[in-house]
Amino acid sequence: MTAFIKSFSIKKRDFVRAGEASINVQNILKSLNMDHKLIRRIAICGYEGEMNAVMHGGDGILTVEIDTGRIILDIADNGDGIENIELAMQKGYSTATEEHREMGFGAGMGLPNMKVNSDMLSVESEKGKGTHLHMEFYVSTD
Amino acid sequence: MSWKGWCKVTVKDLVEKFGLQAAAGEKGLGRSVKSGFCGDLLSDVMANAPEGCVWLTIQSHQNIIAVAVLREMACIVITGGHTPDIETIDKAGKEGIPLLLWPGSAYTLAGSIYSAGIT
Numbered sequence: 001m002t003a004f005i006k007s008f009s010i011k012k013r014d015f016v017r018a019g020e021a022s023i024n025v026q027n028i029l030k031s032l033n034m035d036h037k038l039i040r041r042i043a044i045c046g047y048e049g050e051m052n053a054v055m056h057g058g059d060g061i062l063t064v065e066i067d068t069g070r071i072i073l074d075i076a077d078n079g080d081g082i083e084n085i086e087l088a089m090q091k092g093y094s095t096a097t098e099e100h101r102e103m104g105f106g107a108g109m110g111l112p113n114m115k116v117n118s119d120m121l122s123v124e125s126e127k128g129k130g131t132h133l134h135m136e137f138y139v140s141t142d
Numbered sequence: 143m144s145w146k147g148w149c150k151v152t153v154k155d156l157v158e159k160f161g162l163q164a165a166a167g168e169k170g171l172g173r174s175v176k177s178g179f180c181g182d183l184l185s186d187v188m189a190n191a192p193e194g195c196v197w198l199t200i201q202s203h204q205n206i207i208a209v210a211v212l213r214e215m216a217c218i219v220i221t222g223g224h225t226p227d228i229e230t231i232d233k234a235g236k237e238g239i240p241l242l243l244w245p246g247s248a249y250t251l252a253g254s255i256y257s258a259g260i261t
């Protein structure tokens with residue numbers, strides 16, 4: 001049974017709104033008094049996934065789902081997809097443009113950050129169709 | 143013998159002690175500063191900046207505000223004389239994140255803040 005589910009839209013190249021979906025998720029989790037460290041991990045993952053959709057991907061949707069024992073973050077965009085996921089998962093790999101780099105993006109750390117901060121991460125991407133990130137965070141009950 | 147040090151440092155204390163210029167987000171001046179972080183690569187900052195920190199960066203575009211909110215920072219200092227974009231000022235005000243300016247290098251300011259006891 002899903003206790004809570006909410007979606008936020010993400011817009012390609014919209015740097016004005018970029019980050020808002022993740023801030024909304026952070027506020028929801030805070031209002032539910034979720035564990036502080038868990039919220040911080042989810043904030044990192046949400047932000048990195050959201051920024052990737054804005055910068056490299058396309059229009060998309062970020063969905064947070066609060067389930068029994070876990071929180072699920074889905075970030076899907078309809079962009080060009082990731083050419084080589086294996087490569088994209090490596091630290092330092094980036095196709096960020098000069099413009100992105102000037103703004104401080106393009107360290108090639110977004111996907112590696114998601115990997116270390118989530119309990120489960122799956123990346124599905126198809127050239128020309130888009131990218132779907134699915135992340136799970138387990139809520140410890142002790 | 144004597145001992146003197148800050149026990150609770152607020153953003154306002156930093157502004158006054160180091161002559162920082164407040165560009166936006168003044169309503170957050172009462173936040174307490176617990177540590178510091180220097181970084182210009184956003185995903186490095188996102189991964190490593192501690193909660194309640196003063197963040198020194200040369201980045202001046204609007205996306206630094208989301209980073210500061212999500213990492214629950216105390217404030218941002220734009221160093222090196224860079225000026226924030228108007229969108230950055232607007233967002234800082236909206237989110238209540240103090241946006242401060244420092245004309246010198248991050249190195250000198252970080253050194254001073256560290257010496258003042260924020261480690």
Ligand SMILES: Nc1ncnc2c1ncn2[C@@H]1O[C@H](COP(=O)(O)OP(=O)(O)OP(=O)(O)O)[C@@H](O)[C@H]1O
Nearest residue numbers: 052056057088094095105106107108109110111185
């Ligand atoms: N949603 C996406 N759509 C298309 N390509 C993507 C997407 N997400 C990631 N990529 C590709 O994977 C690469 C690595 O992503 P990652 O987030 O690790 O680094 P980055 O975004 O380039 O830099 P950083 O996140 O450190 O600012 C990107 O440069 C891009 O080529």
Ligand SMILES: [Mg+2]
Nearest residue numbers: 048052110111
């Ligand atoms: Mg990225």
